[in-house]
Amino acid sequence: MSDRQPLAFELRVLPEQGDRYRLALWQQRLTSNGSSHAEMRHLATLRGTPLQVAIDQILDALRREGHRPTTLRPSQAATLPVSEETGVRLGLLFLALRPLTKVVRMEAIAAGIRNMPAEEAYYWFSKCVASGNGRQAQRALRVLLARD
DSSP: OOOOOOOOEEEEEEEEEEEEEEEEEEEEOOOOTOOSOOOEEEEEEOHHHHHHHHHHHHHHHHHHHHHGGOOOOTTTTTTEEHHHHHHHHHHHHHHTTTTTTHHHHHHHHHEEEEEEEEHHHHHHHHHHTTTTTTTOOOHHHHHHHHHO
16 A cells, blocks of 8 residues: 555636636645645646637536536636546646647647546656656657647
8 A cells, every 4th residue: 555645736717808717737746854734836827729629628627526617717716626636637638738739739639638547647747747858758748649
């Protein structure tokens, strides 16, 4: 049995001007000395077209977590805690889609992450957030899933 604590994630709704909002994913950073104090670190933010492509997958994840989809309102900031596996999948989705402009690639990557087994999602997440080679792993994931 592992004594590893689950990672805590938060999805934050950040209102913008007009009827727009962006979503930011934050992850708890555990301290190296094992204390219960931990701080949150920003992983990625989605807005615009990447957010539009991913919104159905994000809403499905929030429903599974017991959150109402109406929480994602441009008029109100919100912080939604999500489970470790949901946070890992959303993290992959945000990191992989954020820099893209081609909708076809975004859709292929989102579908690939949705259909990915949990173990593979955790593997890719650990690679994509690693210091040093994270950007290379994100690029490799995009190439693997978009195949273009």
